[in-house]
Amino acid sequence: MTRQRDAQRFRTVGDGSGLAASDSFYPEEIQLALRNRGMPLEALRYSLTPTGMHFLLIHFDIPEVDAGKWQLKIGGLVANPVNLTLEDIKQRPSQTLAVTMECAGNGRALMNPRPLSQPWLLEAVGTAEWTGTPLRGILEEAGIAPNAVEILFTGLDQGVQGNEVQYYQRSLSIDEATRDEMLLAYEMNGEALQPQHGYPLRLIVPGWYGMTSVKWLDRIEAIAKPFDGYQMSATYRFSQTKNDPGEPVTLIRVRALMSPPGIPDFMTRTRLVEPGPVSITGRAWAGRQQVAGVEVSTDGGSTWDQASLDVRGDEPVDGPVSPFAWRPWSFQWDARPGRYILLVRATDSQGNVQPVSQPWNFQGMGNNIAQRVEVLVE
């Protein structure tokens, strides 16, 4: 692989990526793309994403928190309101859980027409081991009043969105908030949270898209009616028009991603692969469901073959490290010279399968379209 390449072959983004060479992006989008951080897809090789490669979506600014002065306030419709220090929280029962987290906007930039917001392609994902105390125990001790219907989580990050000055806020039903797996996490991958991941404390809601895992928690309140703040009612909706309320975005949909094989062209990211046997590997996840199967197409989606689960290359590997973590898969491809569009799609335990063309929605939410990777074999 030391010979010169044909200049034509790497000149533009091919439609293999799902982008068209004629697409253009707004300055607002580039500003967001440079602040928020995707996981380079070669990091699919790690069952736990190194902290500095996990995706990051930060609506406003990363707040500066003095953990010595910080307290988590538990209040609203509870019998025993309480303020807890970080030490108080660390002295409670602890639990560690590996969770695959994905941004609800992942895949947004592949929709056409493209909804205007953070322009993710497919990289807004990561899996980390979160350590914290179960939320349920805290809620039980606080004593949720019978007339409460939701738990509201407020972060310390403040900004303007939709012309409304706001702290970032999301709510969960009491049934959801009291599930076993909900955590108030103070560690990520065995270390104190980094500021950008929610230091000193964040909510972790396994199985849900990431917007619900509120970072930089300030307070938790039991409330008497469903919360209709901006991040619940104006965004994170499957809407068809600006004024369509649509349905709320909740659980992560099934998805598989591959590590693009071979080596990349710097500018176009088209892949160059040597002829011969190629192990195509990746991971798949399904929110609260399990991954039932993964299929690969090497002919642009005309035909599909089953990939092997819990294998990497020829080697069996451990399956998902938790019920909420992604699952490794592998597919052996005999690559012959030519140009290919590789696709991968997964099916979950309820029979949901990733679409090859995505139903559009106004905010670009929950796009789990099958990944396309353009490859030159030569």
Place this chain on the structure above:
Amino acid sequence: MTRQRDAQRFRTVGDGSGLAASDSFYPEEIQLALRNRGMPLEALRYSLTPTGMHFLLIHFDIPEVDAGKWQLKIGGLVANPVNLTLEDIKQRPSQTLAVTMECAGNGRALMNPRPLSQPWLLEAVGTAEWTGTPLRGILEEAGIAPNAVEILFTGLDQGVQGNEVQYYQRSLSIDEATRDEMLLAYEMNGEALQPQHGYPLRLIVPGWYGMTSVKWLDRIEAIAKPFDGYQMSATYRFSQTKNDPGEPVTLIRVRALMSPPGIPDFMTRTRLVEPGPVSITGRAWAGRQQVAGVEVSTDGGSTWDQASLDVRGDEPVDGPVSPFAWRPWSFQWDARPGRYILLVRATDSQGNVQPVSQPWNFQGMGNNIAQRVEVLVE
């Protein structure tokens, strides 16, 4: 700050940011922006950038390295070629140095017309504490032959650029390579390098733009003539046209950045500030020089006032933590209602001052134009 905002005020990117609302970006650029990672500018509050917020520019893919099998090869025109394991390197004398690193392409997207590559605005920077062994000791033991003129560094990351299949390679003159501060680093901020920062070993070249700090080192060779590989001769040049060889990009130019004050609008990143006294804070750096002064303009660049060095708000703080690390500065602003363009510029110890309009170059290198931040005070 709980009232509704005027919709018009946050509708588009203002020219305050240095971007024009009419700018549009290519899909190649958005792909690169989503892979590479900028430091959110509020992270200027940290003298050492948390590892997961440090900027990242990765030309090809992050390679997978088995550190148990990896060896650093020292060869070429040396008396004593040797292969060193990571343990061998860790047993050598160690040094820890805080270094402000900046991408040579930082500011590229603010040039007009915009050179096509990773479209950085101003966020391609970070300061970390690197621990490793001085390069000079290794070169001395290897015994550089009298006819050698450069030291060539080769990484394990492979890809295609300019239609050429290549491993990432950069060279330094022997005078540069044997300076006191050059390190072969295996730790960043007190922990083993993360894969994306060059695990298991990277070169750290304090004072130079980041392209020279080769990650994932595979070999170091003394060579008989200046290296003319792709990353030396085809890119990282101050050129005026595609075929102008221009001058090589080397040392980091003086620059100050501010943490944008107030709170952001999600989409446009315009800042909303409450009237009254505002501490504008940030950091400045100057490559191999020192920062001599920092000036702030609150009227779009018509008038400039001196900021205070080694101060944050009203509080004196430590100066730069090393001769190669950024220096904190602060400016007190009495913000009255209105719309403002804030600017900041620094001057180095040789009298170089940041420009307010940047001389253009073909590759968009070394743009140290003064930062502009659009602010609404109300």
